[in-house]
Amino acid sequence: MIRVRGHEGERIAVLGLGRSGLSAAKALRAGGALPLCWDDGASGRAAAEAEGLDLLDPTAPGALEGVAAMIVSPGIPHLYPAPHPAVLAALKSGVPLDNDIGLFFRSWAEEGWESFDLPPKVIAVTGSNGKSTTSALIAHILREAGRDVQLAGNIGVGVLDCAPAVNGSIAVLELSSYQTDLARALTPDIAVFINLSPDHLDRHGGMGGYFAAKRRLFAEGGPDRAVVGVDEAEGLYLAGQLAEGPGDDRVIRISAAGKLDGPGWTVHARKGFLSERRKSRQVSSADLRELPGLPGAHNHQNVCAAWAAVRSLGLSPSVIKGALATFTGLPHRSQPVGEAGGIRFVNDSKATNVDAASRALQAFDKVRWICGGLMKEGGLDLLHPHLDRVAKAYVIGREAEAFALALGPGVTSEVCTTMAQAVARAAEEAEPGETVLLAPAAASFDQYDNFEKRGEDFASEVARALAG
Structure with missing residues (x-):
């Protein structure tokens, strides 16, 4: 652990107690600061208490008096689309904002x-x-x-x-x-x-x-x-x-x-x-x-x-x-997860936006494409120049029908909704020389906690399909 320097003896608010927030609180304490921790979730607050850290709700009246800085976790908005209420309280009180990255470079x-x-x-x-x-x-x-x-x-x-x-x-x-x-x-x-x-x-x-x-x-x-x-x-x-x-x-x-x-x-x-x-x-x-x-x-x-x-x-x-x-690559990033009969299965669940998915599509010549999830701003237009590589799209997610329509009439698609159905259909229809590619071009949160869980589900369904 790196001991945070420059805050010795100071009261420092820590907002958000996930991996980075809890780590920041402990590093502040190791450097001689008094971290005062808060998380909107009860589990985050419990984790801090289990580490012997003090809790303080920054939105409570007078809570930020004598606080020298607020350390904000990355997932918490500080400006757009609107500041978190605790961040807004800090801004109104003149309390400077920072994060664990700023603390790292100072220490x-x-x-x-x-x-x-x-x-x-x-x-x-x-x-x-x-x-x-x-x-x-x-x-x-x-x-x-x-x-x-x-x-x-x-x-x-x-x-x-x-x-x-x-x-x-x-x-x-x-x-x-x-x-x-x-x-x-x-x-x-x-x-x-x-x-x-x-x-x-x-x-x-x-x-x-x-x-x-x-x-x-x-x-x-x-x-x-x-x-x-x-x-x-x-x-x-x-x-x-x-x-x-x-x-x-x-x-x-x-x-x-x-x-x-x-x-x-x-x-x-x-x-x-x-x-x-x-x-x-x-x-x-x-x-x-x-x-x-x-x-x-x-x-x-x-x-x-x-x-x-x-x-x-x-x-x-x-x-x-x-x-x-x-170098063997990273999980969920152009990761080979199976091959049989001349058909490759590749997990690129990390392709959560249109640009990343278009790059993944360009890596292979003929693709059975598993896509879909929570679409992001801007639509799918940037994908269209690369859809000539797609033999067929198998669309998952709660917005599967809308996603399939957004692909346009030039792409043969099938609304599958679930990963199990998409993998089964793609594996059944794929031909030698083709790649079954998971590159969703969308966020995972409609069906999964994160893109890792989505990629793991894909790999599991591929293993089931190849075993059957």
């Missing part, structure tokens, strides 16, 4: 830092799609290279549950827009922006607010190195803002959509081949076509981001290539 450098031969580093990864895979891949490459690595944030452990920094250690953090939006300190050594597509728009008041939340990772502290995906206008704009000129190699531009050239430092992937270029010359390359844990162009974008991040730490191409070959 990561403990005593003895100046005595290290090799200063510890923080690599922070954000973007709309591929954050988890990119973060896990960076950590995997570094471990294969013999480095001391911790993976935290939206993946692995909570950031304050990391062990304190030691000589040469590296923390790889996956950070969502919910986390970057509120953190009062954001000072990674290397910051990675993979891509941007519409998501969480209600929470950020639209695309501008969503991009602004991501941009804070680069603007607040100024990383030593910025890895920026430039396949969307926002990435191009961000790279242009950060660079002092075309040859500024503090900004590494990455792309999976086309060749990058020029005097700066770039990494791009085309037709399954990665090319790293500096000063308009190729300095290294890699064949990505047969990597079992990283299929498709969307994963090649993740590889470009990871390659750039670890190259900026001085790792050699040969070490990186060896590590890429042993």
